[in-house]
Amino acid sequence: MTRGMTESAKTAVHYPDPNAAMVAGTTRSGATTTAFWGEGGRPTLEHRADVPQYRVTGVTFDDDIRAKAAEVIARYPHTRSAVMPLLHLVQSVEGFVSKDGIAFVAGLLDVQESEVSGVSTFYNMYKREPVGEHIVSVCTNTMCAALGGDAIYQALRSELGVDHEETAGEPGTPGSVTLEHVECLACCDHGPVLTVNYEIFDNQTAQSAVELVQALRRGERPHPTRGAALTDFKHAELELAGFLDDDAAEVDAPSASPQSLRGVQLASDRGWTAPAMPETPPAFPPLPEKK
């Protein structure tokens, strides 16, 4: 008997099947629920009512991913530091974090699965539900919202017919788009901004944003204002895990914008500079006296 639960309550409560939503292809908010009972007719701790569950996918992580994981772990003096890049790596395979992904990371780092899931749930960018080919993140923090970010988010909700962290189209298929609203993206001088797969689209309007997601839905990939040519969410996650395509085009993709350059451009136009440094660096101060 689970603590605090009466016999009558036990029969009345239904527990969500972590796989039910995936089979039905519905989203978290519309997930179907079925009774779930563990060993001996007791609900397992993991299946408390109303707690979203990690999906079980039965995915296998191949040798290439295992080799990449080993490379990630080798970057750090202590293996546990690899948990965040490894979760990004898991998302590069599955497009979200599954129960299998949690177990994979826990196994590699020799920690409890609960330790890994605890980290995964803490951070916004680790998703429990499959993400579309693209993820569109709209800044709705104060400055962007004041400049039009709220209108952009509402326009995209209505255009895509989805809410926060929901996907238009079937995740994993071309043209599927997950929408989310996010906090400040550190592009305030370019507001309102949004990102697609974490590449920046500056100075958006509701109309430009709607046109952008319509293009994404058609399978097109408009170029970001600042950042590399769009790929997809999984590829972006691979880069976040630390696997840079050794592709000069990506590194050299545009980053400059009128806003970022305004100060230096104005200074250049007016001939303003910092005072010249001395021709040779001045001598260093003497070593401090030992106390």
Next chain:
Amino acid sequence: MADDTTAPQFNVGLDPLTPVLTRSWLSPRSWRRDSYEQLGGYGALRTAITAQPEQLVELMKSSGLRGRGGAGFPTGLKWSFLPPLGAKPRYLVVNGDESEPGTCKDIPLMMADPHLLVEGCIITSYAIRSHYCVIYIRGELIHPIRRVRSAVKEAYAAGYLGKNILGTGYDLDIVVHAGAGAYICGEETALLSSLEGFRGQPRLKPPFPAVEGLYAAPTVVNNVETIASVPSIISGGVDWYRKFGTDKSPGTKIFSLSGHVERPGQYEAPLGTTLRQLIDLAGGMKDGIPIKFWTPGGSSVPLFGDDKLDVPLDYDDVAAAGSLLGTTALQIFNQTASVPWAVARWADFYRHESCGKCAPCREGTAWMSKTLRRIITGRGTLEDIDTLEDTAHNIFGRAFCALGDGAATSVSSAIQRFRQEFVDMVTGVTPAPSTQADLIEMH
């Protein structure tokens, strides 16, 4: 500052804008090593390694450089707090988790001039005798991560990183670590928890990171702009660096102007420059509509109104005027903007980003958000305003880290300085700026 009869004795003879950190941003492919070296890049490193590490710490102390991440703590002093070398290694952790609302200086810096950051990391690591450095960059923007990773790779290839750097026998590795979307990880101890593979929750101080930081070893945590300031201090020296700014706030600073100005953007000027001067450089207020309120350093510092345009923007003068310089994130709102609405959205932000570790912040930010949502949808009462002040008062100084203080400050300063706006809103004198349908659902 109107009654201040003595003319300021700083920034005399300087141009209004003084690009130092941003000086290469107009150069083609400024992010590549060859471009950086053509402009004298890695020269400061060659100079620095001729000195003893302790001399560099002394130099940094005399330069007066203060941390650019928000707190303004003297950088050289921070470096000098490391305990004597013992069995444990020392670490340098660079905070590139730029997420404070309004703050947008480190991201363009990392994109335009990542080698400046890398050179600063090498010099700083050498100065504090560290052989392992992590640059922690927020995950929501890939391009700066990509550029910094590429710069690190180029630096390895050129012998600036790795074993026996430039033949000195000094070894250093740099790892670039991508975050995963959590504002709290900008707090230095939360960042360290995150980097160790835990939930990004802050730790009790003391022990400070200098004593027990990453993996409980002595650690220096510095902001990106702070570290990027190091090479020019090495090359230019203390006297040159102190030509900028005030005695207690020397140097140049990237001021980030956003909002209702004609030309928002990044403007590098000496500390002590005023908002009036910066707005003028930015082409004035957008469409000529006068300013109503602004933040000198992000949403976590007290708001200023239009009476503070002539406050010199340096650490001490802003503090004396009743706010904090923070990250010099100058968010500028004109007369069309509603103070309660802006503060309500910030309250939503703090509620979302509170890590949940301590009750005052976890519960308090949620209550402030709920109360403000009531007010801006026209369902507030006069009592709500008092409740808000009371809630803010109960968070401030009682939360585990500065997130709670920031959340409380934005609300309490807004009510203190713009109380009538709140009163007018709850009494129906001014219409509610939002409807229930406008509100973004909290997640």
